[in-house]
Amino acid sequence: MDKGTKKDQMFEKMLEQKKEVKIVRRIVFVVAIVLLIVGLLSGRAMYKYITEALQPVDPNSEEVIEVEIPIGSGLTSIAQTLEKKGIIKDAKIFKYYAKFNNESQFQAGSYGLTKAMTLDELIESLKTGKVYRTPVFTMTVPEGLTLDQIAKVVEKRTGVKEQAFLDYVNDKNIIADLMNKYPNILSDEILAENVKYPLEGYLYPATYPFYEEKPSVETVVTTMLDATSANLTPYFAYLQENEKTVHWLLTFASLLEREATAKTDRETIASVFYNRMKENMPLQTDPTVLYALGEHKDRVLFEDLKIQDPYNTYVNTGLPPGPIANAGKSSIEAVVDPSITDYFYFLADAEGNNHFAKTYDEHLKNRAKYID
Structure with a gap:
């Protein structure tokens, strides 16, 4: 083989190598672009997911969900319980949020929580042992009021009609249900022959927070009986x-x-x-x-x-x-x-x-x- 032929072969080989390098560079460039796009999309999706996870699950929810936090529960198990109950969207996000805010001392107990609560409200509740939410309005029932007078306060503050309230608290079937629900405070004595109104004196005087614009008469009455039970214990x-x-x-x-x-x-x-x-x-x-x-x-x-x-x-x-x-x-x-x-x-x-x-x-x- 003469020198010209060898030079031609080497030149062709060099061209092929340059071509391969260009192809590799193109592939690397395309892959880099794809990875960048995926990374941006993933980052955006991740940002959106985290942002949504920091918000209440359902801001309009009024359903109270019972959540039991056993003694000795750590932040991880508490977060998992809240996610399982549907109170939060992501246990890990809640856990990191609590850690970043140096919140870790939570109390065991039974909680009535809702999907409308923010992470800060949940944390405050778990720290104090109380459900912490900003009420839509409050209703103050002073000491020394009769049932008739309380009915007027209820109508003025909640929208529940005075007569509807009185009908509810004097309904025999409802009273029977309430006696089953509150056996520690409601006994057969409230049904004695000479007692004018079964629940007279049983609706505790206090300032009550309500978390919905128009609570039902059942919500109003049971909220007050809960207070009576708690204060008489x-x-x-x-x-x-x-x-x-x-x-x-x-x-x-x-x-x-x-x-x-x-x-x-x-x-x-x-x-x-x-x-x-x-x-x-x-x-x-x-x-x-x-x-x-x-x-x-x-x-x-x-x-x-x-x-x-x-x-x-x-x-x-x-x-x-x-x-x-x-x-x-x-x-x-x-x-x-x-x-x-x-x-x-x-x-x-x-x-x-x-x-x-x-x-x-x-x-x-x-x-x-x-x-x-």
Whole structure:
């Protein structure tokens, strides 16, 4: 083979190598472009996924989902439980979010959570042991209100009609269902023959948050009964030890709520009632007369005291058949821990100050001094 032929072969080989290099470069370029596009798309998809995972699962959901967090649960297991219940979208995202915010001290317990809660609300709930959400509105039910008065508050704040509320809380079938749901506070005593309204005094005075614009009457009533149950739990041991019932406690406390004009008076008025019942004397408290009459009066007349009604404590001894209003914590505690006195009488002057007496003669002197 001559030199020209060898040169030609080498030249052709060199051209083939350059061609292969160009092809490889093209392939590398195309692959790089593809990988870049895939990377950008993947990054965008990942960003979108994470962003969505940080939002509530369903901002409009009102369903309350029961979630049990066992003692000793770690962040990983809690996150997995929340994802399984559908409260969050991704357990890992929740876990990382909590870690990035240095949140890890969560409490075991039973929670009523919703898909509308944000991650911050969930974390706050799990930290405090309470469900934390921003309410749509609140409803304040003051102490000393009757069921009829509460119905007016409910209509004004929630939109539930007054009559619909009263129909609900007096429906026999509904009362039976509520008794099954709240056996610790609702007993057969609320169905006694002389009790005017089964749930009178059982709807706890408090400020209630609501997380929907128009809660149902069932939601309103059960929310209030939940509060009653929670606030009475500390007194169950006392009731059992003294062989008393929730009905007795709320009935007694309702009298104090309607009679007392100052917090410090409740314990002393309770002592008067205890002393009177011990001697089998009628309690003779005017609010029971007004409740029996079914109307409000600035002044109870002598003829009113004679009304023949089971609630009238002027003609009947002992407590009335049931509560005459809703009692707050101060009145309930006064029943449980009354003052120790020798008082059997008291009256309120025009400014609302109570004056106590040991004997009837002292009481008459107080009447002459402060009322007549």
